Amino acid sequence: MDLFDTLIADEPAFALAGLINDGKFMQSDYPAHIHQDAKGIVIDLPDGRLYYAPQYFDSIHSDEILDSLLACKGIDHTTHDWHQEGEINELPFKNIRWQHDSVSMFGKTHPLPRLSAWYGDNDRPYTYSGITLQPKAWNTVLLGLREALVPICKREFNSVLLNWYRSGEDHISWHTDAEPELGENPLIASVNFGASRRFLLRRRDNHSIKLEISLQHGSVLVMAGALQHHWQHSVPKQKKVKENRVNLTFRTIHI
């Protein structure tokens, strides 16, 4: 092995070490250690566990995946102003059938501040934030991502929810993913492409107890243990962000 090999081999672990200070995750009080895969770190929270790999997918692969998720005939997704598009559901997307869903509240309908798509193994509808999504059949890109998660999650997920944040205006408010069909302590793997966005966690019983992770291009965050019962999460608006971000949360739906 020459000097160059050693540098390459040490690089990921070196980047990960920057996320851990004195055995704690960044500026928090929560214990963290480097996972044995040397790609990610494990953060131990009271009532939950996180795995975070800032570069689970390398940048070339991540660029290609983002391109295929947003590919739309005749449109350059990097420069297009998607907020001006009225009929998202009608556009000729090549790989993902993006939808603009609405929620009903107090008799009024409100469009969600993001676009979404639901893919999965079976045709069982899934209820999320008061809306019911009909899963579409897996495609090659999504199956590739699902497969890439097996080494860390030790399972093949049967469904995935995609969220597309067209810019920093798009967001997701505080919530938990604790729907009964996800089982007792759901394991959820969140995969991120495009703009880095702030991912916030706060305890349900004390909103002043918080944690923040910046989810970057090519990263994977796994939420595990009792986390969904004790912690809420959100992706707040970030007005300065102009670029697209796509998040995919792989889940197991129990029927």
Ligand SMILES: O=C(O)CCC(=O)C(=O)O
């Ligand atoms: O965009 C994210 O990072 C989170 C998405 C999320 O929480 C969800 O889809 O339930």
Ligand SMILES: [Fe+2]
């Ligand atoms: Fe969520």
